[in-house]
Amino acid sequence: MIHDTTLAPAGAPNTEKFLIFTIQDRLYTLPSRMINEVAVYDKAYPLPLLPDYVKGIINRYSVPYALIDLGLFMIKTASTLSKVMVLKESVDKVAFMIDDVVDIVDVPVEQILKVEQGIENQDATMVIEASFEWHETDVFILSICEIISRIKKDFEA
Numbered sequence: 001m002i003h004d005t006t007l008a009p010a011g012a013p014n015t016e017k018f019l020i021f022t023i024q025d026r027l028y029t030l031p032s033r034m035i036n037e038v039a040v041y042d043k044a045y046p047l048p049l050l051p052d053y054v055k056g057i058i059n060r061y062s063v064p065y066a067l068i069d070l071g072l073f074m075i076k077t078a079s080t081l082s083k084v085m086v087l088k089e090s091v092d093k094v095a096f097m098i099d100d101v102v103d104i105v106d107v108p109v110e111q112i113l114k115v116e117q118g119i120e121n122q123d124a125t126m127v128i129e130a131s132f133e134w135h136e137t138d139v140f141i142l143s144i145c146e147i148i149s150r151i152k153k154d155f156e157a
Contacts, residue, residue, distance in 0.1 A: 015106040018132075020139055021098040023071050023079060027139045028098075034144060036060075036088045038101055041081050051154045058095055060086050065095040068151065070142075074127060092148055107132050112141070126150075 018029040019038070037060070044056035044067045053072035057064045065086055071079035079097040086095040114130050127150070129143035 014109040016109060016112070017104060017106050018139075018141070019085075019104050020102040020134065021083075021085065022100050022102055023098055024075060024077055025099075026075075027102065027134070027137060028070075029139050029141050030085075030144065031141075032104060034087055034091050036086045038083055038085050038098075041084050041097065051151075054151075055097065058084060058086075060095070063089070063093065065093045066151075067095050067097060068147075069097045070147075071097070071099075073147070073151075087144070091144060094148065094151075103134075105134060107134075115140075 017032040019032045019035055020027055020029045021038075022028070039060070042058070044058050046056040047054070050056075053069045055067040055069055058067045059065075067084065069079050071077050080099050081097060083098050083100060084095045085098050087093075112130050112132050115128050127143050127146045128140045129146070130141040131138050132141070133139070
C-alpha cells in the first residue's frame with residue numbers, strides 16, 4: 001500500500017485520508033487520493049457479453065468509465081444503485097457502485113493494519129488489503145490493484 005504523507009499537516013503524525021463508504025451495510029474504504037468524485041447514479045449504457053457485475057459504461061464529463069457493482073463483484077449481492085464512486089483516470093477508467101458515503105477521515109499510518117491473505121479464494125476477502133478501526137468498527141481498505149486485476153482476468157476469460 002502506498003502512503004501519501006503529503007496529506008499530513010506540519011507537525012502531525014503521518015496520516016492518510018480515506019473515504020469510508022458502505023456496500024450492503026458493510027464499511028469499506030479507499031484512499032481519497034484515488035477518487036475523483038462521488039456522484040448520484042444516473043444511467044449506465046449496458047454492454048453485451050460482460051460479467052454480471054459490470055453494469056456498463058457511464059459518461060462523466062465526456063469520459064467513459066466502466067461501471068462495476070462492487071456488491072456483485074465481492075459478495076454476490078447487487079448494490080442499491082444509489083451512488084457511483086469515480087476513480088481518478090491515473091488509476092483507471094473505472095467507477096464503482098456504492099450504497100452511500102459515510103465519512104472522510106484522516107487515519108494515522110501506524111493504525112492501518114495489513115490483512116494477511118488466507119489460502120481460501122473468497123472474492124470479498126481477497127480484495128481487502130488492510131483495515132483500521134473507526135468508531136469501534138473495523139473498516140476494510142480495498143485493494144484497487146487486486147480488483148482491477150480480477151476484472152481484467154474476467155474480461156480475458
